[in-house]
Amino acid sequence: MTSPRFRIGTRGSPLALWQANRVRDDLIAAHGLAPEAVEIVTIKTTGDAIQDRPLSEAGGKGLFVKEIDEALLDRRVDLAVHSAKDLPTELAPGTALSATLERADVRDALIGGSARTLKELPAGAIVGTASLRRGALVRRLRPDLEVVSFRGNVQTRLDKLGRGEAHATLLALAGLTRLGLQGHATEILDVDDFPPALGQGAIAVTAREDDDATREALRALDHAATAAALACERSFLAVLDGSCRTPIAGLARAEEGRLRFLGLVLSIDGARTVEGAIEGDAADAARLGAELGRDVKARTPADLLAAFG
Numbered sequence: 678m679t680s681p682r683f684r685i686g687t688r689g690s691p692l693a694l695w696q697a698n699r700v701r702d703d704l705i706a707a708h709g710l711a712p713e714a715v716e717i718v719t720i721k722t723t724g725d726a727i728q729d730r731p732l733s734e735a736g737g738k739g740l741f742v743k744e745i746d747e748a749l750l751d752r753r754v755d756l757a758v759h760s761a762k763d764l765p766t767e768l769a770p771g772t773a774l775s776a777t778l779e780r781a782d783v784r785d786a787l788i789g790g791s792a793r794t795l796k797e798l799p800a801g802a803i804v805g806t807a808s809l810r811r812g813a814l815v816r817r818l819r820p821d822l823e824v825v826s827f828r829g830n831v832q833t834r835l836d837k838l839g840r841g842e843a844h845a846t847l848l849a850l851a852g853l854t855r856l857g858l859q860g861h862a863t864e865i866l867d868v869d870d871f872p873p874a875l876g877q878g879a880i881a882v883t884a885r886e887d888d889d890a891t892r893e894a895l896r897a898l899d900h901a902a903t904a905a906a907l908a909c910e911r912s913f914l915a916v917l918d919g920s921c922r923t924p925i926a927g928l929a930r931a932e933e934g935r936l937r938f939l940g941l942v943l944s945i946d947g948a949r950t951v952e953g954a955i956e957g958d959a960a961d962a963a964r965l966g967a968e969l970g971r972d973v974k975a976r977t978p979a980d981l982l983a984a985f986g
């Protein structure tokens with residue numbers, strides 16, 4: 678048995694494994710590799726272990742990548758696959774974003790019961806979500822609903838809904854679709870009403886910064902328009918988000934070399950939004966995102982900014 682050429686580090690959730698397998702298949706197809714040349718290594722992260730309190734209190738989303746970065750830097754794996762929206766804006770030193778796969782549908786879906794849409798939910802109905810962004814957007818559209826915290830992976834949340842812990846929940850359509858669970862969606866929310874999380878729907882692959890062979894192999898998987906959109910969204914987030922305690926949303930789209938980006942910050946109760954838009958050359962994606970970030974930050978009231986911590 679020869680040792681695998683590429684070992685992929687991933688979390689063990691069904692969604693993470695689907696995404697890692699997608700990268701594995703793409704690598705095999707792009708380079709005509711034997712199936713055994715690419716191995717998937719499941720890594721348990723602190724974030725997976727914490728189920729009893731909000732992650733924003735436990736230390737934020739970096740908790741899902743720390744152990745994977747360690748495996749990468751210790752050479753136990755050669756690349757790591759992440760949902761782009763869960764990847765902290767600051768990558769671990771020595772690691773680099775090396776490919777961004779073509780983005781899937783960026784929209785959120787409502788999974789309702791007898792009420793199938795956000796509009797149809799009766800006053801006082803309970804919406805379960807752990808996302809500050811989704812909570813704020815729900816409250817903005819429907820201040821008469823009650824938002825409760827809902828954590829766990831996609832299946833766990835569907836199970837909680839099934840047990841009646843809420844009347845509806847919200848999940849990314851991309852994740853539902855990857856798991857074959859899109860049939861649970863009872864409404865797909867328009868991005869104008871319900872802008873996605875930065876990075877939503879995109880899969881990001883990191884590698885050791887100095888591993889030229891792996892990074893070169895990953896170049897074949899990179900989707901330029903998605904990479905530009907993600908660079909823009911991540912630099913917006915880097916300017917605004919110190920602590921992930923502030924609801925932030927936005928969406929960049931690159932087409933024929935032009936990039937259009939809309940980004941916003943919300944108050945927790947959804948009553949106030951500060952938003953902006955910017956357009957420019959897709960080659961300047963990161964600079965455009967940072968510029969809009971500074972503009973939005975300058976216009977954001979101090980009490981919202983206080984949540985940046």
Ligand SMILES: NCc1[nH]cc(CCC(=O)O)c1CC(=O)O
Nearest residue numbers: 760763848849851852877878879
């Ligand atoms: N935070 C969990 C997470 N990270 C990425 C996705 C969905 C897939 C994607 O956005 O690419 C999900 C689940 C969800 O928010 O419904």
